[in-house]
Structure formats: structure tokens, C-alpha cells
Amino acid sequence: DTAVSQTPKYLVTQMGNDKSIKCEQNLGHDTMYWYKQDSKKFLKIMFSYNNKELIINETVPNRFSPKSPDKAHLNLHINSLELGDSAVYFCASSQNKGNYGYTFGSGTRLTVV
Amino acid sequence: GENVEQHPSTLSVQEGDSAVIKCTYSDSASNYFPWYKQELGKRPQLIIDIRSNVGEKKDQRIAVTLNKTAKHFSLHITETQPEDSAVYFCAATSGGSYIPTFGRGTSLIVHP
Numbered sequence: 001d002t003a004v005s006q007t008p009k010y011l012v013t014q015m016g017n018d019k020s021i022k023c024e025q026n027l028g029h030d031t032m033y034w035y036k037q038d039s040k041k042f043l044k045i046m047f048s049y050n051n052k053e054l055i056i057n058e059t060v061p062n063r064f065s066p067k068s069p070d071k072a073h074l075n076l077h078i079n080s081l082e083l084g085d086s087a088v089y090f091c092a093s094s095q096n097k098g099n100y101g102y103t104f105g106s107g108t109r110l111t112v113v
Numbered sequence: 114g115e116n117v118e119q120h121p122s123t124l125s126v127q128e129g130d131s132a133v134i135k136c137t138y139s140d141s142a143s144n145y146f147p148w149y150k151q152e153l154g155k156r157p158q159l160i161i162d163i164r165s166n167v168g169e170k171k172d173q174r175i176a177v178t179l180n181k182t183a184k185h186f187s188l189h190i191t192e193t194q195p196e197d198s199a200v201y202f203c204a205a206t207s208g209g210s211y212i213p214t215f216g217r218g219t220s221l222i223v224h225p
Contacts, residue, residue, distance in 0.1 A: 099145030
């Protein structure tokens with residue numbers, strides 16, 4: 001019974017390709033997030049959705065497009081992949097957009113070659 | 114915006130010793146301070162959190178203290194065990210933005 005599940009776990013792809021990462025949570029949380037963790041382990045917020053509505057859109061290239069079909073799902077589509085996109089991408093959810101702890105997914109290690 | 118500094122970046126201790134990781138924050142309006150543990154190749158996991166109306170919180174071998182005046186908070190791990198080896202992240206959430214600002218992480222190594 002994984003609380004926040006992400007697929008795929010590993011993704012190796014060539015520059016210029018388009019790829020998607022899927023995320024689902026079964027916790028009944030209202031808020032979901034995408035984070036990027038670089039090689040130095042820094043966690044950087046990318047997007048946040050609350051009840052399917054985009055509420056945070058940090059400065060990321062517009063090649064990254066999130067989509068939330070319902071409050072339990074938040075997918076990330078990346079167009080025209082670049083070498084610098086290589087990182088671990090974590091989905092997370094929290095009870096609400098207030099001050100609550102996160103439950104993270106297991107991460108997707110994206111390698112662009 | 115909020116700025117969170119975390120020290121040390123690496124901490125090496127012997128099994129059974131105590132470990133302390135310190136974080137400072139800049140926004141006096143910050144009111145929620147979670148700590149996450151990330152084992153190698155795994156997801157970050159919330160291990161303890163504290164809100165600004167509390168000065169200390171304990172959960173078995175881990176404790177967090179908060180000094181609002183000095184704007185710093187610390188994670189204390191007693192009787193460390195090899196399975197405590199991981200990267201620990203502190204975070205601070207300002208009242209004006211519910212997105213936490215993470216520290217850069219502390220790599221804790223516990224030697225058996």
C-alpha cells in the first residue's frame with residue numbers, strides 16, 4: 001500500500017526526447033508537489049497543485065508541464081530533454097497547503113544522454 | 114524570502130555517540146520546522162517536526178529544539194546507530210508561503 005507512488009523509477013533517454021513521469025497518492029491529501037534533487041542533493045520546488053489547481057510554478061523552463069487530472073494524481077511531462085535535466089525528480093503530497101509535513105514518492109532518476 | 118543555513122554539511126560519529134545538526138533561518142514569520150531523513154537511494158522521510166509555539170519536541174532517540182529569538186533550530190540524535198546514517202534536511206516554512214525552504218542537508222555517518 002504505497003502512499004505516494006511514482007513511475008517509472010528509472011528513465012534513461014536521449015537529448016531532445018519527450019518523457020512523462022506519473023505520480024499518484026492514496027492518502028487523501030489535497031496538495032501535491034514536484035521537486036527536483038540535483039547531484040548535490042539540493043531539493044528544489046518546481047510545482048505545487050492544490051485540489052487540481054496550480055498554485056506554485058517556480059522558475060522552471062516551460063519545457064516542463066505538470067498536469068493534475070484529479071487531486072490524487074500529478075504528472076510531469078518534459079519536452080525536448082536536455083543534459084541538464086538529469087536529476088532525481090520527487091513527487092510529494094501533504095494534507096493541505098498549510099504547514100504540514102510531506103510524504104515523498106520513491107523518486108524517478110532521469111538520465112539524459 | 115526565507116533563507117535556511119544548515120551545519121555541518123558532514124558529520125561523522127561513533128556508534129553510541131550523540132549527533133547534533135543545526136539550522137538557522139532568516140524570516141521571523143516562519144512557523145513550521147520539519148526534519149527529513151534520506152537514506153542512500155531512498156526518498157526523504159519526515160522524522161520529526163516542530164511548530165513555533167513549542168520550544169522542544171522528543172520522539173524516542175530524536176529531539177528538536179527551537180529558539181525563535183535567535184532564529185535557529187536543531188536536531189539531536191542520541192545513542193546513534195549505524196542505521197541512522199543518512200542525509201538529514203531541515204526546512205522552515207514562512208507564514209506567508211507554505212512551501213518550505215530546505216537546508217542543503219547534512220550527511221551523517223555513524224561508524225560501528
